Amino acid sequence: MDSVAVAVTGGMLHFELAVAVEVFASAGYEVVVCGPRGVRVGRFGVVPDRGLGAVLGARTVVVPGWADVDAAPGAELVGAVRAAHAAGARVVSLCTGAFVLAAAGLLDGRRATTHWAHTAALAARYPAVEVDPDVLYVDSGSVLTSAGKAAALDLCLHLVRGDLGPAAANAVARNLVVPPHRAGGQAQFVTTPVPAADDHPITALLPWVxxxxxxxLTVDDLARRAAMSTRTLTRHFRAATGTTPLRWLLAQRVRRAQELLETTDTGVDAIAEAAGFGTATTLRRHFARAVGVPPDTYRHTFRS
Structure with a gap:
């Protein structure tokens, strides 16, 4: 059975560490936690099985999330990950573990992702990396990166599926009570921002929309409802949500379609009308562009 080395040092996140160990051990891999003695991961003390140098003996090296993305990862960790890749290992980062891979130079010239809240920081610090903020994970063969939390689970299951087949991945997913497969190109699900202040000029408008x-609805309709010009409405929208009224409206329509796909058996034509897209063709075009997968695929994944 293939071996998986989970590389840990102080300053890492315990959730991603637990995800890697749970998924790969459940699938029958030989999982070894590698790191210095007495390391603290999140709020917990961890006793590694071997030192960091042991990552050189694994086929797959997993780097959990890096807690403080403003701090440079330790040279020992970066060097171990770089050496493992040079020796032929497949290197995988979960969530902000991408900062470790980037520091090791493994993401230069590659497409990669991380948690949506930190994609801008990753791109600014490592301009040679092609950062994609809108996907769950990226599989570049010998280097793989995932977005945050649940997407780390998706990437681990993706690896099991590729190594051992769908039946093995599905069995692990059933035990964990999670969807067996979400495509890597699927968008990270980020809540559309809304104003925090109750007295903001557009606060009353958004629930009505x-x-x-x-x-x-059109932008002119929203402006009339808010009793302001379209230019003023657009200015307030940008200040409050960081986007335009039209883009915000489209995001709400997509989100309504997601909710109906997740929770009902309603047909796509009826969902298109309920979400304001008018036709199933229009819904499919906008939905696939925003979410990364067609409505039918989305429904199948979330209701499996």
């Missing part, structure tokens, strides 16, 4: 998504 979400209650009337089945109507053919």
């Amino acid at each position: 979400t209650a009337n998504l089945d109507q053919p």
